[in-house]
Amino acid sequence: EPEVTQTPSHQVTQMGQEVILRCVPISNHLYFYWYRQILGQKVEFLVSFYNNEISEKSEIFDDQFSVERPDGSNFTLKIRSTKLEDSAMYFCASSERLPTVDEQFFGPGTRLTVL
Amino acid sequence: QKEVEQDPGPLSVPEGAIVSLNCTYSNSAFQYFMWYRQYSRKGPELLMYTYSSGNKEDGRFTAQVDKSSKYISLFIRDSQPSDSATYLCAMRVGSNYQLIWGAGTKLIIKP
Numbered sequence: 646e647p648e649v650t651q652t653p654s655h656q657v658t659q660m661g662q663e664v665i666l667r668c669v670p671i672s673n674h675l676y677f678y679w680y681r682q683i684l685g686q687k688v689e690f691l692v693s694f695y696n697n698e699i700s701e702k703s704e705i706f707d708d709q710f711s712v713e714r715p716d717g718s719n720f721t722l723k724i725r726s727t728k729l730e731d732s733a734m735y736f737c738a739s740s741e742r743l744p745t746v747d748e749q750f751f752g753p754g755t756r757l758t759v760l
Numbered sequence: 761q762k763e764v765e766q767d768p769g770p771l772s773v774p775e776g777a778i779v780s781l782n783c784t785y786s787n788s789a790f791q792y793f794m795w796y797r798q799y800s801r802k803g804p805e806l807l808m809y810t811y812s813s814g815n816k817e818d819g820r821f822t823a824q825v826d827k828s829s830k831y832i833s834l835f836i837r838d839s840q841p842s843d844s845a846t847y848l849c850a851m852r853v854g855s856n857y858q859l860i861w862g863a864g865t866k867l868i869i870k871p
Binding site: 649676678680686687688689690693700701703736738740742747748749750751752753754 | 764
């Protein structure tokens with residue numbers, strides 16, 4: 646069964662450093678998303694991406710964040726200068742956006758720890 | 761007022777019991793309602809997807825949406841220890857695809 650994969654599973658970084666979180670969406674999906682979940686808190690939407698551009702983003706997704714689809718398979722989230730409060734699980738998701746249903750399939754997540 | 765409210769639990773029930781999980785919401789523009797299951801240190805997995813009001817059944821799972829009360833439910837019949845997980849409700853308006861999430865209810869099914 647096709648699945649969304651994410652690497653690394655755990656990333657530890659120093660405050661102020663740049664990190665890149667990687668995702669490989671399901672191969673025939675065209676819509677991609679990043680969500681985050683701070684420990685003990687709700688899942689929060691960050692951004693959605695289609696046709697090589699951002700289609701929606703939340704207030705959390707400020708200038709420190711960027712997304713890219715550098716090739717035909719990867720989808721990345723970059724945080725330019727990490728802050729302590731960026732520590733969270735980051736989930737990538739993808740979907741086909743069929744007219745009657747939009748099932749977003751989630752990857753296992755990357756745990757980001759900012760020290 | 762929070763957009764989506766969900767009791768975090770934990771909710772502990774014996775094996776075989778019927779489980780009822782609920783969310784309330786404040787935004788009347790929500791049209792699509794989802795229930796996800798999340799095992800520890802895993803990503804959310806979609807269980808049920810409902811558009812507008814009504815019931816939807818899939819095996820042991822039934823999702824209900826009452827838009828007039830802004831209330832959604834997930835029922836699990838003949839609960840199994842393998843159903844032990846965190847159950848998250850999520851919803852969205854029709855015009856965009858970002859999901860708004862509840863806090864998740866931790867469910868424990870005791871053998």
